Amino acid sequence: QAICGKVKREKMKYVFLVFFMNLLPQYAGKSLRRDDSYPKTFEDIKNEIAGYTDIAKAIIDLAVHGKAQNRSYERLAVFADTIGPRLSGSKNLDAAIKYMFSALQEDGLENVHLEPVKVPHWERGEEFAMMLEPRNHSIAILGLGSSVATPPEGITAEVIVVASFDELHKRAQEAKGKIVVYNEPFINYGETVRYRSQGAVEAAKVGAVASLIRSIASFSIYSPHTGWQNYQPDVPQIPTACISVEDAEMMSRMSFRGTKIVVHLKMGAKTYPDSPSFNTVAEIVGSKYPEQIVLVSGHLDSWDVGQGAMDDGGGAFISWEALSLIKDLGLRPKRTLRLVLWTAEEQGGIGAEQYYQLHKVN
Amino acid sequence: QAICGKVKREKMKYVFLVFFMNLLPQYAGKSLRRDDSYPKTFEDIKNEIAGYTDIAKAIIDLAVHGKAQNRSYERLAVFADTIGPRLSGSKNLDAAIKYMFSALQEDGLENVHLEPVKVPHWERGEEFAMMLEPRNHSIAILGLGSSVATPPEGITAEVIVVASFDELHKRAQEAKGKIVVYNEPFINYGETVRYRSQGAVEAAKVGAVASLIRSIASFSIYSPHTGWQNYQPDVPQIPTACISVEDAEMMSRMSFRGTKIVVHLKMGAKTYPDSPSFNTVAEIVGSKYPEQIVLVSGHLDSWDVGQGAMDDGGGAFISWEALSLIKDLGLRPKRTLRLVLWTAEEQGGIGAEQYYQLHKVN
Incomplete structure (x- = not known):
């Protein structure tokens, strides 16, 4: 259920667009509301948009040439450099939420508050993999979030390399007691990522002891x-990690030549009880329809490797910037602009899901 | 003195071109030899080349469509997968030389032999770096070849970040007792690589205890x-390693903000006495001018990280393929085609230098 970063950003762009278009419908002549009570036509809307030309220009000028030039980048750099990675359940994520709570207040935004969410708390621990046959070769791995650990002594087993779930099912007899290496070709993130999310379950179903998945990447x-x-x-939980595209390809070549491959895998991941966390919220309250919400968002949590500057520091900080720009220009929109910085997105959009359940009535 | 991989490949392409052009001069009307005893004009040469059209076509057909299709790639894949990385002085490099000696004999090439060379023997050992201030952050490092180790307990010191040797010299007073982090911008390999080759020496001259160099790469x-x-x-030897572009940039940003940075560095590299090794040679002896040598080459050694498939497995194996193609077609060139697979190129072209010293008279 992990939301794909790209898809998520696509959605966010869409939200952003909607924001600048002031909640306009997408189809000419169609009404905005499902009950058809909204009387505006596409022509009305075009005219309304045209009325905002000067305001749009002022916002763009402030962001591109004015005092807000590079501001979002600088804010993000300080945040990422200071806090570092922000895994769900970690102290760093707590620190990030506190940091943003203060920063949004200092920025003069309204109704700055935190909404409690219980979030998964998984820790990677020590992990490594070594090819023992046909030769010693250190395999770079990254355990997948929610993966169980290996036994303390690790797992040493022969490898079966497959290019697809279909091949795994056809060769199910061979997979028992082995480590399944998926060398699936990279088509695109949305299509190929199922090997990462379901690889361990499919491998466990045919009796494998672990699964190693070619990273969902082009290199x-x-x-x-x-x-x-x-x-x-009802499916045994086996340890699972991603490996590099290059190592997956090499093991595939070796396997194709009939070479026996044996890998030693050790992973020390732990899953703790769910932790308290928060969605972080700030607003500019609307002047005419304050109960109507234009929502912009990104997520504060990240993986524990890297700094989460791209995923999703960038998304979070351009969303914040949208409100900052409006505020700096002294504008008061008709509808409420609400910034939500989600928690635990990487664990399957946990913060966003809870927000939806709590707020879906409005 | 490490030869740049790209420059090297450029040179190799040139050698390859010369090979196919049958040692032709590059300038119209100019003679080939320095003493002007060679009477051919550009017109003569054009005509001579035209006479080889069918042979060139046969070579290309064999390589692109014939039984040699993908052969060089397949040979390289088996070699790289079987041997792995081949650092100067390592058992893997010995294994690679033995492997190629046999492969060239089995391929039916002539005068397959080894020419002894003494090569550097440096081993990386365990190494890691951790930022301690302003926060804990694991810094990915790769020690540089020939670097000394840190003391067993490591080095813990404040960081000074500079963007250039000029800045280092201007701030020499500040560098004493510190770890110099070079965050030099990447211009191109040939220009920027001097920070890697001379960074430790320049840092040591101003009293630094170690140097960390932004990788000579775009990311x-x-x-x-x-x-x-x-x-x-006469310059103290201090430990030196490369860090990622991203960590160098982060430390530069922190430093620019006035943030104190402290890093703990541990490197266990060792330098052993020079080891015996070999340049690996094979030929197709010329029919008319056997004493005139057309040389094609690549190097068998690689770094200990990765597999040396690109640098320089590819160069070595296309050079071998050039001879294989000629042999497969039953062609006998007028001049001797000589394949040389160098040893210890990554340590400064040691094998090639010795070959030059031994063979420069002919």
Whole structure:
């Protein structure tokens, strides 16, 4: 259920667009509300938009040439450099939420508050993998979020390399007691990511003892990806990690030549009880329809590797910037602009899901 | 003195071109030899080349469509997958030389032999770096070839970040007792690589205790580069490693904000006495001018991280392929085609230098 970063950003762009278009419908002549009570036509809307030309220009000028030039980047750099990675359940994420709560207040935004959410608390621990046959080779791995650990002594097993779930199912007899290596081709993130989210479950169903998944990426250098993965009830939980594209390809070539491959895998991940956390909220209250909400958002949590500057520091901070720009220009929109900085997105959009359940009535 | 990989490949392409052009001069009407005893004009040469059209076509057909299709890639894949990384002085490099000696004999090439070379033997050992202030952050490092180790307990020191040697010299007073972090901008490999090769010496001259160098690359993800570096007589030898572009940029931002940075660095590198090694040679002896040598080459050694498939497996194996193609077609060139697979190129072209000293008379 991990939300794809790209899809998420696409959604956010859409929200952003809607924001600047002041909640306009997308189709000419169609009405905005489902009950058809909204009388505006596309022509009305075009005219309304045209009325905002000067305001739009002022916002753009402030962001591109004015005192807000590079502001969002600088804010993000200080935040990411100071806090670092912000995994769900970690002290760093707590620090990030506190930091943003203060920063949004200092920025003069309204109704700055925190909404409690219980979030998963998984820690990577020590992890490594070593190819023992046909030769010693250190395999770079990154355990997947929610993965169980290996036993303390690790797992040493022969490898079976497959290119797809179909191949795994056809060769199910061979997989028992082995480590399944998925060398699925990279088509695109949305399509290929199912090997990461379901790889362990499918491998466990045919009796494998662990699964190693080619990173969902076009290349790796020496940096496998991580991400969330999902166990299923009644299917044994086996350790699972991503490996580099290059190592997956190499094991695939070796396997194709009939070479026996043996890998030693050790992972020390732990899952703790869910932790208290928060969605972080700030607003500019609307002058005419304050109960109507234009929502802009990003998520404060990140993975524990890297700094989460791109995913999703950038998304969070341009969302904040949208409100800052409006405030700096002394504008008061008709509808309430609400910034929400989600928690625990990487674990499957936990913060956003709770927000939806709490607020769906309005 | 490490030869730049790209420059090297440029040179190799040139050698390759010369090979196919049958040692032709590059300038119209100019003679080939320095003593002007060679009477051919550009017109003569054009006609001579035209006479080889069918042969060139046969070579291209064999390589692109014939039984040699993908052969060089397949040979390289088996070699790299089987041997792995091949650092100067390592058992893997010995294994690679033995492997190629046999492969060239089995390929039916002539005068397959090894020419002894003494090569540097440096081993990386365990190494890591951790930022302690302003926060804990694991810094990915790769020690540079020939670097000394830190003391067993490591080095813990404040960081000074500079963007250039000029800045280092201007701020020399501040550098004493510190770890110099070079955050030099990436211009191009040839220009920027001097920070890797001379960074430790320049830092030591102003009293620094270690140097960390932004990788000579446009980006790093989490993979710093390595490479050879040079100490100088009468300058203290301090440990030196590359860091990722991203960590260098972060420390530069922190430093710019006046944030104190403290890093703990531990490196266990060792330098052993020079080891025996070999340049690996094979030929197709010329029919008319056997004493005139057309040389094609690549190097068998690589760094200890990665597999040396690109640098310089590819160069070595396309050079071998050039001879294989000629042999497969039953062609006998007028001049001797000689393949040389260098040893210890990454340590400053040691094998090639010795070959030059031994063979410069002919």
